[in-house]
């Protein structure tokens with residue numbers, strides 16, 4: 137069994153998914169309603185933030201996804217009790233934090249990227265942090281140099297000769313002046329989670345300002361932190377002596393919402409995404425509209441539907457917020473295979489995020505990936521050295537195939553492609569999808585998808 141399949145199986149087990157292979161009979165529009173709860177990219181970090189407090193926190197709208205399971209395991213290893221107190225409600229009690237043994241956290245290695253964010257909170261609480269090998273989607277090298285450089289600036293000592301990474305802070309952590317080489321989401325969160333309890337003021341330049349980061353800042357403010365978000369990606373954090381637990385409803389998962397929207401478009405369907413909000417999806421909605429997709433914004437969600445007329449091609453560049461998010465491009469590309477003409481997607485955030493297109497090509501899509509990017513006069517984002525571009529020419533009829541999911545968003549795209557295709561597809565490694573899409577099997581059934589499972 138390869139390591140990707142092992143990861144997929146571990147993720148599937150965490151959410152009680154019984155089979156890792158789904159057989160889909162495609163060609164049927166997805167129609168109906170799905171509910172979207174808290175964001176994977178916020179809820180997991182809110183759980184880490186609970187470790188900074190000296191009293192329990194209460195997190196609402198926590199999605200039932202395997203990454204939440206991984207963070208629950210990490211917190212448990214450090215003596216933080218995580219109790220489900222209602223549907224999607226967690227009580228996180230950090231009052232008995234203790235030093236974990238490395239083997240306890242190593243058991244969670246390779247399943248998620250979140251363990252890296254434990255560094256600051258653990259250094260504050262225990263003076264030591266042990267970080268196992270990180271997981272997450274294999275969409276590029278994903279180095280952690282910005283994280284380590286920032287932690288060193290706070291006064292941490294990083295020892296990589298250990299089994300994973302071991303950090304200590306013999307003289308405590310002090311506020312620092314940090315400028316990120318790129319507005320990394322994770323590194324910005326690393327700085328926030330460390331600076332709030334560090335002695336003195338931290339100035340962070342070139343910070344990421346994704347909605348999930350703003351929601352994390354809101355949580356930290358509820359806990360007692362002093363954080364000012366200034367113009368031009370600058371964040372000031374005045375360290376405080378102690379933080380208390382929070383009560384917070386997690387921001388909705390805009391990546392899941394955008395994924396279902398693309399599924400509606402690709403399958404000629406009509407999906408009401410309950411819980412989706414316009415504000416955090418504005419950039420996505422503009423592209424969705426340019427492709428020809430229709431949407432109606434309601435108080436309690438957004439209805440996304442196919443116009444009934446041919447879809448139009450589009451040129452998209454992924455970028456940091458408020459740009460078009462990299463996690464949205466994979467599901468959208470499936471819809472673009474059905475648009476009339478030549479679309480181009482420039483991926484500027486990760487260097488290897490088009491691997492999933494191989495399966496789409498096998499299903500009949502006309503996609504060419506340019507591994508060194510593609511010059512274009514319409515470019516908005518200055519070219520990054522790691523850029524790639526995908527050229528999609530449509531419309532192409534998709535046909536069923538046997539495909540293996542490479543990563544989370546690529547995996548969801550494979551599901552949509554199989555649902556769009558005529559005939560039967562077998563999609564394996566679906567456990568990876570449960571890293572970020574809660575109850576996706578039940579949701580597909582509610583939307584009228586025709587599928588069964590294979591052992």
Ligand SMILES: CC(=O)N[C@H]1[C@@H](OP(=O)(O)OP(=O)(O)OC[C@H]2O[C@@H](n3ccc(=O)[nH]c3=O)[C@H](O)[C@@H]2O)O[C@H](CO)[C@@H](O)[C@@H]1O
Pocket residue numbers: 176177249250276277278279280281282283284318319320321322323344461462463485486487
């Ligand atoms: C759990 C989570 O929230 N995951 C999201 C987070 O990932 P994550 O926080 O890992 O993504 P980053 O924003 O840090 O990465 C962006 C770019 O910076 C590079 N980089 C990052 C850190 C570092 O130390 N050195 C470095 O070179 C990465 O390789 C990548 O090319 O933001 C990404 C970009 O919106 C999303 O696709 C992920 O869904």
Ligand SMILES: C=C(OP(=O)(O)O)C(=O)O
Pocket residue numbers: 248249271272273274391463544545572
């Ligand atoms: C890349 C993603 O997640 P992670 O950073 O957890 O791998 C994603 O959510 O698409």
